[in-house]
Amino acid sequence: MLPYPYSKIGIFYFMTVRFFHTSDWHLGQFFYNHSRQYEHEQFLAWLLEQIKIKQPHALLIAGDIFDVINPSSQAQKQLYQFLADAHDLAPQMQTLMIAGNHDSGYRIEQVEPLLEKYNAKTVGVIRWNQDKSLDLERLILPIYDEQKQIVAWCIALPFLRSAEITGFNEHTTNSQNAIAYLHQQLIEEAKHRKTDDQALILMSHAHMQGGETSDSERPIIIGNEEALSTTLFDDSIDYVALGHLHKPQKVQHPHIRYSGSPIPLSFSEINYKHQVVDVTIDSANVENKFSFDAIAIPRSIQLHKIKGELNEVMQRLKNLPNEPIENIDHREYVDIEYHTATPPQPNLRQQFEDALPKDRYRLVRISRQYLSTENSTETKQSINLEPPTPEKLFEQIWEKKGYDNDSEVIKDFMSLVAEAQKQLEDDQTV
Known part of the structure; x- marks a missing residue:
């Protein structure tokens, strides 16, 4: 009798690998x-x-x-305590992590000796050898079973910053060439290493063409290109584990997936079905080699977005559940968008607070849709109390200068923002 995860057909042994796919925790x-x-x-x-x-x-x-490149000690403690607890519960399980665009790749690699104790590995940055060839060893990771047999290989691609992937050889003269070169080199090397009974997984933090975004995701601009094509992925890859987009979704193919974030990171994500993807790859099942189960994550704190005319908003606030929640850090979030044709009253926020049931909610945002009619035509103007992003500030200044809204100019600006962020990370790791 062969122990799990082996099965036997003829003289060949086939293996099954099972893993959890998650991303975008944004601890802190x-x-x-x-x-x-x-x-x-x-x-x-x-x-x-x-x-x-x-x-x-x-x-x-x-x-x-x-959530930020310089996370708090509390956020780091959460991660390392989780890794320790996970190792106690499943000593054979490996935890493989990559850096996203919110992470400092250098920072998360600095604790490798600690991670090794918990059977964990992290890939934060792309590295090159002295001969200008790609350092493949750190980017292609084996996955073992309980008998220490390799059941799969994982290509681990962190967020690709232009400064880390361009200018190293004739294949990396620009970001597009470099990205294609990286994928080709890694996939070919992984195919060379794997056997027919082993699975091939690719984990990447990127914005893929066709992915559905929310308003909480920072745009990724690499060489003036935001979204990458799934044609980068070879047919030999059994599963692509993606991070960056917060909505769980497949991208063109069932085996190319975003797991999504575990909690809603903005009010636009209220209706997301947050999940961890439980993936099984069975090399013996030729017709249905890949299968998955979306494990729904319970939501610990609810978000409420209340929209409508002022009287309607007030009534809906009063109708919300009214059982108190003692701990203020456990109370539910409320976002109000009210529609009015008149200027706001000076004490309107207090009126909203008074309408809310006591000791249960946190009113975190109020925005106004200003309605006006002229010649029977109704127009809307939104006033939002959120601080503007660098992209929005640039667009406002660009328009004030009298220039047309040019998507190419916006891409160039966001590319500069990404480079500035990278420089800030480098300065903090010196």
Whole structure:
């Protein structure tokens, strides 16, 4: 009798690999100045329970582990405590992580000795050898079973910054060439290493063409190109584990997937079905080699977006559930968008607060849709109290100068923002 995960057909042995795909934890995030620590604690406790029950061979975290490049000590403690607890519950499980565009790749690689104790590995940056060839060893990682047999290979591609991938040889003269070269080199090397009974997985933090975005995702601009094509992925790849987009979704093919974020990171994500993807690849099943199960993540704190005319908003606020929640950090979030044709009253925020049931909610945002009619034509003007992003500020200044809205100019500006962010990371790691 062969132990799991082996099966035998003829003289060939086939293996099965099972792993969890998750991403975009954004540990340390503040939501309108409110800490998400409790929500992350609840998610990580739930994930530990899933690991205990299902005992996967690997946990893949596809980038944006932290919310900022210089995470708080509390956010880092959350990650390392989780890794320690996961290792206690499933000592054979490997945790493979890559850096996202919110992470400092150098920072998450600095703790490698600590990660090794918990059977965890991280890939933060692309590295090159002295002869200008790509350092493949750090980017192609084996996944083992309980008998220490290799059941799969994982190509681990962190967020690709132009400065880390261009100008090294004739294949990397620009970002597009470099990205294609990286994928081709890594996939060919992984195909050379794997056997027919081993699976091939690619984990990447990128914005793929056809992916559906929310308003909480920072645009990724690489060489003036934001979205990458799925043609980068060879047919030999059994599963592509993507990070960056917060909505769980497939991209053109069932085996190319974003797991999505574990908690809603903006009000535009209220209706997202947050999940961890439980993936099984069975090399013996030729017709249905890949299968998955979307494990729904319970939401620990609810978000409410209330929209409408002022009287309607007031009534809907009063009709919300009214059972108090003692701990203020556990209270639910409320976003109000009210529609009016008149200027706001000076004490309107207090009126909203008074309409809300006591000791249950946190009113974090108020915005106004200004309605006016002229010659029977109704127009709307939105006033939002959120601080503007660099992209929005640039667009406003560009328009004030009298220039037309040019998408190419916006891409160039966002490319400069990405380079400035990279320089800030480098300065902090010196």
